[in-house]
Amino acid sequence: MSADRKIKVLIVDDSAFMRTAIERMIKEDPQMEIIGSASNGQEAIEKVQRLRPNVVTMDIEMPIMDGLHALREIMRVCPVPVLMVSSMTQEGAKVTFDALDLGAFDYVGKPGSGITSNILVLKQNLLAKIRAAADSLPRQPRFTAVEVQPKRPATTTESDTRIDWVVVIGSSTGGPPALQQVLTGISSNLPAPVVIAQHMPGSFTGAFAQRLNMLCNIRVKEAVNGEILQRSVAYICPGDAQTRFRRHPDGRYQFVITPNESEKERYAPCIDVTFFSAAENFGRKALGIILTGMGEDGVRGLKNLKLVGGLTIGQDRATSVVYGMPRAALEQGAVTRVLALSDMANEIELALKR
Numbered sequence: 430m431s432a433d434r435k436i437k438v439l440i441v442d443d444s445a446f447m448r449t450a451i452e453r454m455i456k457e458d459p460q461m462e463i464i465g466s467a468s469n470g471q472e473a474i475e476k477v478q479r480l481r482p483n484v485v486t487m488d489i490e491m492p493i494m495d496g497l498h499a500l501r502e503i504m505r506v507c508p509v510p511v512l513m514v515s516s517m518t519q520e521g522a523k524v525t526f527d528a529l530d531l532g533a534f535d536y537v538g539k540p541g542s543g544i545t546s547n548i549l550v551l552k553q554n555l556l557a558k559i560r561a562a563a564d565s566l567p568r569q570p571r572f573t574a575v576e577v578q579p580k581r582p583a584t585t586t587e588s589d590t591r592i593d594w595v596v597v598i599g600s601s602t603g604g605p606p607a608l609q610q611v612l613t614g615i616s617s618n619l620p621a622p623v624v625i626a627q628h629m630p631g632s633f634t635g636a637f638a639q640r641l642n643m644l645c646n647i648r649v650k651e652a653v654n655g656e657i658l659q660r661s662v663a664y665i666c667p668g669d670a671q672t673r674f675r676r677h678p679d680g681r682y683q684f685v686i687t688p689n690e691s692e693k694e695r696y697a698p699c700i701d702v703t704f705f706s707a708a709e710n711f712g713r714k715a716l717g718i719i720l721t722g723m724g725e726d727g728v729r730g731l732k733n734l735k736l737v738g739g740l741t742i743g744q745d746r747a748t749s750v751v752y753g754m755p756r757a758a759l760e761q762g763a764v765t766r767v768l769a770l771s772d773m774a775n776e777i778e779l780a781l782k783r
Contacts, residue, residue: 435462436563439482441473441499442466442514443491447539451486451514454552461559470499478507484562485511486555487533489524497524500531508567510534512558522636526605534562534750535602538630561602561723561751589659590681594621594714594781595674597707599700599731601628601722603750607770608720609641612663614774617646620781621716623663624652624672624707626698628722631668638665654686666698673706682710696726700754704730713738716780718773719764720744722754732763740780741765742773 438455440463442448448466455461464480467473471494477485485503489496500511513536515525525536537555596619600608604627612623629637634651641649645663652664652672658681666672671692673685685706689697700719704727707715717734719727721744735741743755743764748771758764768776 435460436484436559437462437464437480437482438559439464439473439476439480439485440466441468441470441485441491441496442488443468444488447488447514451555454555455559457552458556458559461556470494470496470502473499474502474506477503477509481507482509484534484559485509486514486537486559487511487528488514489516489521489528497527497531500528500533504532504567508532510562510565510567512537512555512562514539522633523640525633526637526640529605532567534558534565534567557723558602561753565750589661590657592621592658592660592682594716595658595682595707595711596621596623596716596718596777596781597703597734598623598625598718598720599627599704599722599727599754600625600720601696601700601724601726601751601754603721604628605637607744607748607750609644610770611720611773611777612641612645612647612649615645615647615663615777617661619647619661619778621660622658623647623777624658624666624703625663626666626672626700626703626727628696628698628700628726629668631670631697634665634668641665652684652686654684656684658682658684666703669697671702672698673702674710676710700727701730704734708734708737708739711739715739716742716777718742718744718777719754719758720770721749721751723751724753725757727754728758728761728763731758732761735763735765742776743767744773745769 465476467476469491487496511533513528513533515521515536638649638651647661649663670686674682675685717731731741743758745767746752748769
């Protein structure tokens, strides 16, 4: 939206304390304006239609009508970018992923929910996502998450750990539904592992892996320190940590995962960290993909991967929820090819046959 117009925000939460906390953060940005608040989902639907906000912040657990039901109805009658305000717990993860399936723009942690003890970081995250949401189109539900009967081998063999290639994907805002679309399109006999660095707290990454594992033909799990990489497995880098690779003398590869407390990276997982390690260990046998997201994390690592001969791909503007990371990668010469999200799975399979 234009720079001279304020972003109109509607706050939805049944807790007066939480509404006040979010309101105070938003009021510190002169480009944002709070046009109203609601204490339940039913009230939110009425105010969205009447007040026409640019962005809605939505609590999940509320009386009368919860956030998921309100989100579904808002997307039906008056689509607008909705930012879910979630408890950063394993229990909160499931409903948050349900909200993303229903068309929510993204999520932020509730003040005091444990995602961070730094209120300044929490405020910066909230304001940045409100700005990004205001510049985006409302997300219609792309597809319903339907559990499938995975077409994958029942057991693994020694040869499954003998890999030549690795596929590394980095994503941020808009990443969970994008990754779901990519991974569900990959066949069960992919001759390489897929390693995914998605900006996400540690309380969410395990639940995210479990969710994808029910939907995909390839196995999906959270990566574990010291684990040997296997073909036909997608690994979610754990949140609040950094993920790298190490090559064994026998030619196999293992994960080296370290807590972010000792590394002090801005993002955990940091996409750059994983891309750089992929370039160092796999060289031209690494396929790097950067998907939707704010900022520039992953751009330097992807460019380095390209310099050592790896194939690099960026998501196109039209299918990105936020065209930040892919655009920065393209502008800085880190991308070999630009593809729509719907073409990613097929391109991964073709690239590994070359």
